Amino acid sequence: MAGSMMSVLLYIFLGPLVGGLIAGIDRKISARMQGRYGPPLLQPFYDVLKLLSKESIAVNGIQNFFIFCFLIFIIFTGSLFFMGGDILLVIFALTLSSIFIVLGAFSANSAYSSIGAMRELLQMMAYEPMVLLTAIGFYVVTKSFNITDIMSFETPLVLYLPGIFLGFTYILTMKLRKSPFDISMSHHAHQEVVKGITTEFSGSTLAMIEIAHWYENVFLMGFIFLFFVWKMPGSWIIGIIACILLYFFEIVIDNASARYKWQLAFSSSWIAAAALGFTNLLILFLMK
């Protein structure tokens, strides 16, 4: 119990630091890939601290409250995860937090943020089946939804669940808001729907979205970590190396691809879920 409380506290305090650093490294590597020098490593922190000192404009009073809920529920999701709780509960809490940002964007009542919010909903429909299949995959192999049990399985789960791992990697691009799936909000300079879902948020509210995004990224890397960690004591090193490699791969994809239309994003992720995730489950059932 003390150990799990410790990891929750570590997540709450170190989560944004790690997430911000990842974002900084991401921007630096992206810049180098584009032949630029790139911003300082701590640039995401400068951005957020600046946003906190700026005015926050609200069209609808409740929109800032929704974003606050978004941040709180992301932290709740991550805390549940790092506490070693139930993975299904984690997934439901994650969905709830995404609903809050969608509600916030809709309540601002602007054309751009509404389009962003609709696209976010479409993205949620696109990735949700694969996330659930991942949880089911963990259950089928380890006979438990409990994250502590999943982590102490006798072999690395990726050996049993390669298809589910690939499928999850596919939708991870969506969750990390990277090209080709950054249809609801992009960190790049393309301005098709202005800034999509975040268009109507400014100042400290936008800072909250950024911080929530850092928390979320750390938590998602934790999900990847689960695939590579097993009972062996030193296996967390392998897990972290896998996370780093995967994140680098996501950066490459981000820089090498253009944005999909929502139709393609939607159908391809369901096809990936069916072809990789579901097939993997089927084979597991047949092997039993």
Added chain:
Amino acid sequence: MSFLKKSPWIIHYDGTSCNGCDIEVLACLTPLYDVERFGVVNTGNPKHADILLITGSVNEQNKDVVWQIFNQMPNPKVVVAVGICATSGGIFAECYNVMGGVDKIIPVDVYVPGCAARPESIIDGVVKAVEILEEKRAAMTKKRKMAKVRRVSGPVSLSNMF
């Protein structure tokens, strides 16, 4: 708290420019100049921006747009007029459809001359703008504990949502 200096986000609006200055503004983002080194991001969204870069003069058609963009930016904010058209109307100042420089509509803090303004001078203008931004922020926090949330009332109905 001088983080404003470290991450000035920009919105660029093209008034009646011939596109010469616009191309030079975008050239600042390319690998040769790479203003992201200084934390500059081209946001394209007034609500995220700190600095409004305007190229080209204002006319009867776009004066409302310029005014809107300026008003939608959260405080503190600065305006940089890029190119001679934006500063005074340039060679088009006498045209019947041109109102003149951007300062006819909104307060301008930095004027960047040139036709077209060179990327170096645009970056120089942004650096000057960042200093003014910092002064404005200091003045704001001194004057009052800033009302951090500004409520704007817009027309709210389902028909104008889409």
